[in-house]
Amino acid sequence: ACRYLFNGTRVPYTVVLLVIGIFLGSLEYGTKHNLGKLGHGIRIWNGINPDLLLAVFLPVLLFESSFSMDVHQIKRCMGQMVLLAGPGVLISTFCLGALIKLTFPYNWDWKTSLLLGGLLGATDPVAVVALLKELGASKKMTTLIDGESLMNDGVSVVVFQLFFKMVMGHNSDWGSIIKFLVQNSFGAVGIGLAFGIASVFWLKFIFNDTVAQITVTLSASYFAYYTAQEWAGVSGILTVMILGMFFAAFARTAFKGDSHQSLHHFWEMAAYIANTLVFILSGVIIAESVLSGQTISYKGNSWSFLFLLYLYVQLSRCVVVGVLYPLLCRSGYGLDWKESIILTWSGLRGAVSLSLALSVKQSSGNSYLSSDTGTRFLFLTGGIVFLTLVVNGSTTQLLLHLLRMDTLTATKKRILEYTKFEMMKTALKAFENLGDDEELGSADWPTVIRHISSLKDLEGRQVNPHDGYEAGSLDPTNIMDIRIRFLNGVQAAYWEMLDDGRITQCTANVLMQSVDEALDLVSTSSLSDWRGLEPRVHFPNYYKFLQSKIIPHKLVTHLIVERLESACYISSAFLRAHRIARQQLHIFLGNSNIASTVINESEVEGEEAKQFLEDVRDSFPQVLSVLKTRQVTYYVLNHLNGYIKNLEKVGLLEGKEVSHLHDVVQSDLKKLLRHPPSLKLKLQEFGHWRNRCMN
Numbered sequence: 139a140c141r142y143l144f145n146g147t148r149v150p151y152t153v154v155l156l157v158i159g160i161f162l163g164s165l166e167y168g169t170k171h172n173l174g175k176l177g178h179g180i181r182i183w184n185g186i187n188p189d190l191l192l193a194v195f196l197p198v199l200l201f202e203s204s205f206s207m208d209v210h211q212i213k214r215c216m217g218q219m220v221l222l223a224g225p226g227v228l229i230s231t232f233c234l235g236a237l238i239k240l241t242f243p244y245n246w247d248w249k250t251s252l253l254l255g256g257l258l259g260a261t262d263p264v265a266v267v268a269l270l271k272e273l274g275a276s277k278k279m280t281t282l283i284d285g286e287s288l289m290n291d292g293v294s295v296v297v298f299q300l301f302f303k304m305v306m307g308h309n310s311d312w313g314s315i316i317k318f319l320v321q322n323s324f325g326a327v328g329i330g331l332a333f334g335i336a337s338v339f340w341l342k343f344i345f346n347d348t349v350a351q352i353t354v355t356l357s358a359s360y361f362a363y364y365t366a367q368e369w370a371g372v373s374g375i376l377t378v379m380i381l382g383m384f385f386a387a388f389a390r391t392a393f394k395g396d397s398h399q400s401l402h403h404f405w406e407m408a409a410y411i412a413n414t415l416v417f418i419l420s421g422v423i424i425a426e427s428v429l430s431g432q433t434i435s436y437k438g439n440s441w442s443f444l445f446l447l448y449l450y451v452q453l454s455r456c457v458v459v460g461v462l463y464p465l466l467c468r469s470g471y472g473l474d475w476k477e478s479i480i481l482t483w484s485g486l487r488g489a490v491s492l493s494l495a496l497s498v499k500q501s502s503g504n505s506y507l508s509s510d511t512g513t514r515f516l517f518l519t520g521g522i523v524f525l526t527l528v529v530n531g532s533t534t535q536l537l538l539h540l541l542r543m544d545t546l547t548a549t550k551k552r553i554l555e556y557t558k559f560e561m562m563k564t565a566l567k568a569f570e571n572l573g574d575d576e577e578l579g580s581a582d583w584p585t586v587i588r589h590i591s592s593l594k595d596l597e598g599r600q601v602n603p604h605d606g607y608e609a610g611s612l613d614p615t616n617i618m619d620i621r622i623r624f625l626n627g628v629q630a631a632y633w634e635m636l637d638d639g640r641i642t643q644c645t646a647n648v649l650m651q652s653v654d655e656a657l658d659l660v661s662t663s664s665l666s667d668w669r670g671l672e673p674r675v676h677f678p679n680y681y682k683f684l685q686s687k688i689i690p691h692k693l694v695t696h697l698i699v700e701r702l703e704s705a706c707y708i709s710s711a712f713l714r715a716h717r718i719a720r721q722q723l724h725i726f727l728g729n730s731n732i733a734s735t736v737i738n739e740s741e742v743e744g745e746e747a748k749q750f751l752e753d754v755r756d757s758f759p760q761v762l763s764v765l766k767t768r769q770v771t772y773y774v775l776n777h778l779n780g781y782i783k784n785l786e787k788v789g790l791l792e793g794k795e796v797s798h799l800h801d802v803v804q805s806d807l808k809k810l811l812r813h814p815p816s817l818k819l820k821l822q823e824f825g826h827w828r829n830r831c832m833n
Contacts, residue, residue: 150531152417153168156524159421167424167429173502184422188496193363195489197378201359202409204288204382208380210654212383217469218282221596226312226458231255233454242443242677249310250507250711252302254515257495258451261287262488278471290375291490298494306506312416322693325372333362333686338385342394344464345808348397353406363640365767375490391650394636411747416675423492424520427513442516443520448529451522455485476541479569483537485527487519495519500706504621547620554728568694594803620727622658622738625667626721629714637771640714645707648674649715666738668746671712674703675750706754706765709747768814775807 140154163184166177173180212219235255239248274800300318304310337358344350345360367374393401459466459482466473473481494514502512538544546554569583629650636646650672659666720737727733754761782799785791791799 150527152413153531155414155417156424156527159418159423160425160524161421162418163422163425164429164819165315167426167799169560180422184421184426186419188493188500189367191416191493191496192490193367195416196375197359197363198405198408199416199489200269200288200291200375200413201355201382201385203284204379205355205385205405207281207284207383207386208277208654209383209387210599210651210658211277212285212386215278215285215470218473219285221462221469222286222458223293226286227256227259227293227297227463229534230259231294233457234258234450237450237454238447241446243439244385244511245827246511249301249304250511253298253305253498255520256294256297256301256486257491257498257515257519258447258489258587259290260494261266261290261485262490270316279480280474282470288379289376292326292373295372295375295490295494296584299815301595302498302501303671305777306501321580323373323376326369328375329366329372330377330382332361332527333358333365333377334381334384337381338389338392345811346397346804348400351393351397352401355405355639356408366750378742387556388647391636391646392791420489420492420520420523424524425498427495427516427520431495440517442771444518447518447524448522448525449471451485451487451526455747456480473486476543479541480534480537480543480626483530483534486530487523488527491519493522502562504833521608530802547615547617547619552616555621555737585768616658616732617735620723620732621665621739622657622734624654624723624740625657625660625724626669627719628715632711635714637767639776641707641711641771645704645711648708649711665736665743668712668743671708672746674708682710700759702754702761703765706751706761709750710765713744716744722825764815768810771810771815772807775803775810778803 140158141151144151144154149631156459166173166180169177231252231254235252237415238252238254239246239712294321299322300315303318303781307312337354340354341351344354345629357377359381362377363374366372366377388404459478463478466478484551494516498507498515499512502515503509535544565587569581569586572581632641632646632649632653635641636643641649648671655670656665656667720740723733723737751762779800782803786793786796
């Protein structure tokens with residue numbers, strides 16, 4: 139109901155859930171068991187072990203967030219993320235710790251003050267990232283904030299654990315501190331990579347089994363977190379983050395077609411459920427921390443210090459971004475002043491901070507940490523989580539609007555005009571096809587158009603928006619925008635080819651990466667995605683050494699054949715994807731100058747790939763023949779799969795018959811992928827061909 143009612147408003151969904159949790163908690167803890175069974179259930183949930191809270195919800199949230207991130211953008215923004223999550227967390231911790239120690243009247247020592255500072259260092263900008271995506275903010279900004287929050291959570295927990303051990307009387311010399319930090323950081327990275335490699339290797343043996351593929355990703359995230367956090371004693375958050383990024387880098391193309399969609403929907407739903415439960419539970423915990431802590435909840439001073447701490451949190455965030463701003467501007471994609479304001483305002487606190495505060499409260503009541511201190515920690519943390527989510531989360535859209543970061547550029551508005559014009563043409567075609575039939579007769583077009591509000595303004599319009607585009611068509615901003623859309627079309631074509639079996643997973647990864655690299659250069663140069671593929675097509679000089687008598691003949695032949703096949707796959711896929719993208723661009727933009735410019739750039743890009751395939755066709759026609767045979771075989775088997783599903787859909791086949799036929803086709807597909815038609819090549823022929831190409 140909340141998702142439905144507040145959709146399209148400036149209030150993030152997670153903020154509404156937090157308020158609901160606070161309302162439920164206030165009813166229960168403020169009315170003394172008047173909620174009966176529901177109240178009993180609320181108290182059971184509120185008594186959850188903080189480690190269990192993190193272990194149940196964090197793997198899902200962290201894996202979904204890191205797996206859905208763009209790998210190329212992560213690489214580019216990694217420097218900025220490390221700055222914000224490393225030095226940034228330390229600056230924030232010491233700023234908050236010093237301010238708390240110097241201004242709060244609780245007589246806490248430096249270790250306790252720094253413990254609260256480290257606890258509040260864990261940012262959780264779930265609501266802000268959701269808003270940025272919804273508003274169509276730059277992918278760069280969303281990736282930076284999302285990636286920083288993931289790393290920040292991991293580093294903050296490590297810093298918190300360090301100060302918590304100090305507070306509880308453990309050894310705190312510099313040697314033990316450095317050892318603890320190194321073990322937590324490198325141990326987490328090692329375990330995350332180990333689980334990632336094992337899972338991706340396992341996925342290679344799972345064929346067209348969506349349930350098994352999803353189960354591998356789900357179980358890997360939980361096993362990795364448990365192994366790191368409980369068994370190895372290192373950061374489970376960093377481990378799952380590394381695992382998710384590894385999957386994003388190396389396993390994204392392992393999921394094809396329906397499997398890819400199913401995986402996406404599963405993790406989206408899992409994260410939605412986890413977020414819903416976490417924020418409602420957080421609200422209950424906040425209400426309990428305020429209402430049950432009688433010693434602090436009814437003293438005006440405590441509330442005053444809560445609001446003062448909120449100001450300190452915002453100030454420390456400003457200090458972090460301000461101090462690191464010169465470095466942030468010079469690394470990754472850079473950072474302008476508007477983006478730095480959003481980055482500062484997006485430092486929300488969430489479930490991780492609350493769980494850490496709960497663990498402090500549960501561990502209090504001894505000579506090291508008094509029960510009053512534990513209660514104050516939970517009260518202050520709960521208040522900060524509430525204030526940052528409600529104030530910062532709810533006002534981010536307004537801030538984006540004031541900074542004019544949510545407005546459409548002139549180029550995007552022009553594209554919208556194009557699309558609306560094409561929508562009218564498409565609607566007219568649909569009306570011609572369906573407007574008259576034998577059974578019901580004809581339909582009334584004016585009534586149809588009256589019910590389609592998106593097309594009302596375009597009715598009777600004779601001017602093609604292409605015409606008004608010509609005057610500014612060669613503006614650099616316009617060309618850059620069309621290049622981006624063209625390259626997105628190329629990437630979509632690669633995905634389609636992967637589903638059709640035209641290219642392998644390895645080839646798809648290489649091709650996708652070339653597009654990502656080209657997208658970074660659209661503002662300064664023409665289309666350049668072939669630049670990243672060129673080294674993969676040409677044979678390096680060390681292949682001359684491979685042909686010497688030192689290395690076994692069969693091994694050399696295998697390596698050369700593999701390289702040649704890969705080069706042919708890359709070249710043919712590149713040419714096909716560009717041809718599809720050119721056709722789509724021409725259909726959409728017609729013969730406009732801007733379309734012709736980008737299409738010409740694409741044709742120039744493809745000249746070298748064409749030449750390479752012509753050379754191979756002249757010298758080794760059997761190579762292209764074998765590759766085409768593989769593609770056609772895979773396509774025919776996929777087509778048979780679709781034919782069987784269609785017969786079931788129209789009711790001509792029943793379950794058992796479908797199952798039998800499906801198993802037969804799947805068996806053939808497995809055999810094809812594991813034992814494809816092989817290519818035989820003579821080493822001498824390759825040597826002559828390579829020398830000729832170099833000359």
